[in-house]
């Protein structure tokens with residue numbers, strides 16, 4: 341007999357659909373304390389708790405941003421922080437029509453016995469943490485598995501172990517009435533070709549959907565967050581944008597059931613304009629069975645972070661930069677972005 345799920349399936353599907361609503365996408369603002377320090381180092385800003393709070397407030401309160409942002413992925417520290425006038429961030433986001441989400445994995449750690457590969461940790465105690473995050477306002481969660489391409493890697497076993505962890509996480513989320521973002525990221529850090537990226541992404545997505553099925557995950561109540569199929573950053577002849585769009589769509593069609601409401605890409609080190617252009621070209625290849633949108637971190641934040649530089653005087657112009665990227669990516673979800681829009685005022 342099939343397990344009698346206690347979860348509210350229609351609510352999970354409603355939230356998943358809202359996350360990938362047309363013209364909108366997700367802001368990944370869930371950098372761990374270590375990662376945000378690296379971002380602040382680049383603008384020579386000390387990573388104090390107040391600076392981290394202020395920077396997140398800059399993003400969340402940006403005028404015009406909410407029109408294009410369906411949800412925000414928060415970090416454990418951020419979900420407990422407040423705007424300067426004392427409103428908890430999850431409550432503030434909800435009031436502006438943005439769903440609060442939470443990163444729940446505890447990072448990719450060396451996979452014992454498999455040099456150069458990682459396994460994402462965070463399953464221990466996850467049921468209890470999800471319960472707490474739900475009470476703090478989280479309606480969706482994120483777990484990122486990391487697959488690197490290199491000499492002799494990835495191995496099938498590392499792919500399997502990461503896919504299994506993703507499925508266990510996704511089932512626990514749904515039990516807690518939280519929509520899981522399932523993120524298997526094939527890194528673009530190497531010198532590999534787009535063909536190699538497609539081969540590895542094929543293997544990863546096949547395994548991930550196999551494990552999700554085995555774990556009885558409700559596909560209508562989840563969002564997939566994959567990499568695009570793209571050449572490695574250090575590759576000599578990087579495939580052009582049209583080839584990235586075509587390979588990405590081809591690969592997704594092979595593996596992602598139409599029951600999944602939406603696919604929200606990570607940017608993974610693409611430049612902000614590259615990430616927007618690719619998303620727009622992908623959406624021009626429709627109609628496709630799922631909504632295709634963004635869940636960008638760096639590609640949404642980089643220009644705003646630079647414009648801010650930690651200076652109070654730049655707060656407003658940094659917000660404009662963020663709202664501009666949010667808008668251009670929002671337009672890309674329906675293939676309406678063009679590069680001429682980049683030169684228009686923020």
Ligand code: 13P
Pocket residue numbers: 368484523606607608609635636637638639
């Ligand atoms: P990037 O868009 O910077 O890759 O970040 C997205 C994300 O959430 C990675 O887990």
